[in-house]
Amino acid sequence: MAVFTAIGDAELRRWLADYSLGDVLSFEGIASGIENSNFFLTTTAGAYVLTIFEKLAAHELPYYLELMRHLASHRVPVPDPIPRRDGALFGLLAGKPASIVTRLAGRAQLAPDARHCTEVGTMLARAHLAGRDFALAQPNLRSLDWWLSVAPALHTHLSPAERRLLDAELATQQAFFASADYARLPGGPCHCDLFRDNALFVEDDHAPPRLGGFFDYYFAGNDKWLFDLAVTANDWCIDLANGALDAVRLDALLRAYQAVRPATTDEARHWPTMLRAAALRFWVSRLYDFHRPRAAALLTPHDPGHFERILRERIAHPPTRPLTA
Ligand SMILES: Nc1ncnc2c1ncn2[C@@H]1O[C@H](COP(=O)(O)OP(=O)(O)OP(=O)(O)O)[C@@H](O)[C@H]1O
Ligand SMILES: N[C@@H](CCO)C(=O)O
Numbered sequence: 001m002a003v004f005t006a007i008g009d010a011e012l013r014r015w016l017a018d019y020s021l022g023d024v025l026s027f028e029g030i031a032s033g034i035e036n037s038n039f040f041l042t043t044t045a046g047a048y049v050l051t052i053f054e055k056l057a058a059h060e061l062p063y064y065l066e067l068m069r070h071l072a073s074h075r076v077p078v079p080d081p082i083p084r085r086d087g088a089l090f091g092l093l094a095g096k097p098a099s100i101v102t103r104l105a106g107r108a109q110l111a112p113d114a115r116h117c118t119e120v121g122t123m124l125a126r127a128h129l130a131g132r133d134f135a136l137a138q139p140n141l142r143s144l145d146w147w148l149s150v151a152p153a154l155h156t157h158l159s160p161a162e163r164r165l166l167d168a169e170l171a172t173q174q175a176f177f178a179s180a181d182y183a184r185l186p187g188g189p190c191h192c193d194l195f196r197d198n199a200l201f202v203e204d205d206h207a208p209p210r211l212g213g214f215f216d217y218y219f220a221g222n223d224k225w226l227f228d229l230a231v232t233a234n235d236w237c238i239d240l241a242n243g244a245l246d247a248v249r250l251d252a253l254l255r256a257y258q259a260v261r262p263a264t265t266d267e268a269r270h271w272p273t274m275l276r277a278a279a280l281r282f283w284v285s286r287l288y289d290f291h292r293p294r295a296a297a298l299l300t301p302h303d304p305g306h307f308e309r310i311l312r313e314r315i316a317h318p319p320t321r322p323l324t325a
Contacts, residue, residue, distance in 0.1 A: 003029035005037045005052045005094045015093050018084040019100065021045045032197075035218065040103065047103040049079060050093075056218060058090065058097045063138040064217050065089040065099060067131070067189050072102075074130035076123065077213030079104060106200035106212025114252035117236050119211040120199060121256030124191075124232060127214070128225045129261055131189035140192050140221030144177050147284045154284070157291045162308065169280050169311060176273050181266050182224075190228035193219040195235040226267045229257060230278035234310055243310035245319055254323060263323045272318035279314055283307035 007015075012027060022044030030038040030049070037052040053061065065081045069089065072080035079101030081089040090099040109116050151170060155163055176182055191198070191214060200212035237250040263271075286304035 003031075003037045003039070004054050005096060007039070007052075007094060011094065015091065015098075016043075018086070018091055019082060020085060021048070021082065021100070041100065048082065048100045049103050050098065050100050052093055052096050052098045053090075053218075054096065056097065058092075061090050061097055061099070063136050064220055066136055067134060067220055068101065068217050070134045071127055071130050074126075076127045076130050077104060077211060078127075078217065079213070079215050104200050104213035104215060106202040106210075108197050108199065109201045109203070109209065110196050112196060112236055112249065114248050115208050116201060117249045117252040118256040119201070119209060120194070120232060120236055121253040121258075122260055123211055123214065124194065124229065125257045125260035127191065128188060128228065134189050137222050140190065140219075140223040140227075142192065142219060142281060142285055143221070143223060144173060147173075147280065150284060150288050154287050154291065157287065165308070165311065166284075169276065169315075172273070173277050173280060176270070176277070181270060184264075184266050185224040185226055185270070186264065186267075187224040187227075188222060189220060190223040190225065191217060191220055192223060192228060192231060194228065194232045224274070225261070226263070226271065226274045227278060229253075230271070230274040231281070234275060234278050234282075234314075238310065240306075243306065243313040244317070245313075247320070250319065258323070268323040271323040272314065275319065276311060276314045279307050279311040283311055 006029075007027075009027075012024065016024065025042040025044065027039055027041050027050075030040060036054050039050040041048045041050045056064075066089070068078050069081050071078045082100045082102070083089055084091055090097050092098065112120075147170060151166060154166065158166065193216060194214060198216040199214050201209045202212050203209045233245070233250055233253055237246050237253055238244060239246055267274075283304055286302045286307055289301045290304050
């Protein structure tokens, strides 16, 4: 159950007085999710999601909420934060920052096929281009500097073989990130966590699946667009059992993405290394989450072994169909 903070009826109504959203028709906790308390809220004005931020502090929210607002205003389907009467995109509820965003249509598709990957590729490229004139900037806080900072604490939990893999890959990525080629890679605001469970699709038997939108922008940051694409490919276009890339889904993702934003020559050349960087990112964060003492030990952390397998797989078998510029 991922409602960490319960909200009473009277408290909700008091809080909603700061919004122009009409009367409450329904309000229910959302069971999934591990970071925040989320609720579906329906009012006479529409359907929304209310999020109480359990970890992020108020000063950390503007980048994420303003980015979602910016993308939504460029017709990228993402939750659009609803301003309060005073214009603020969040307020305090039960002593924690909280916001209301529009509810996207659809359901998560955890077994995507090429059609879903095409939808995701098109919209990811559109989101990248739409982010170009976003005024705020914040680096991806889960990038190389963070991997390097937590690696020493992870060492004690790793086998000698895992330690060798971690150290060797960190060295590879440090050299890559320091290169002139890397500096030339284009970038901007990125989702940085676009997994299957962070997109919704409207599906019925009579029409191709249609993307309802991307959500969970709370790991977003400015990064290389190629990194975002690699994170996405490493989740949407793999055989979950062994981490191997699925040629059909990968092809669909890359074609659709590049129909909107063609890759540069540098991006094409460094695609295999970026797929490794994206795998390392989640191996490190999952190790970190797995081994750090958790106050709320109610929730099962994600399996780090999954991304260790993906990383080994990307090293042993770089993609046979590289990005073409
Ligand atoms: N704007 C939205 N529109 C429709 N459904 C949403 C929206 N935001 C969240 N949801 C639903 O709420 C669920 C929980 O949200 P989410 O995954 O963002 O949880 P979280 O705890 O904030 O993050 P995490 O994924 O890191 O655990 C999602 O699986 C999705 O079904
Ligand atoms: N997508 C991340 C969880 C953070 O949202 C993972 O699978 O490790």
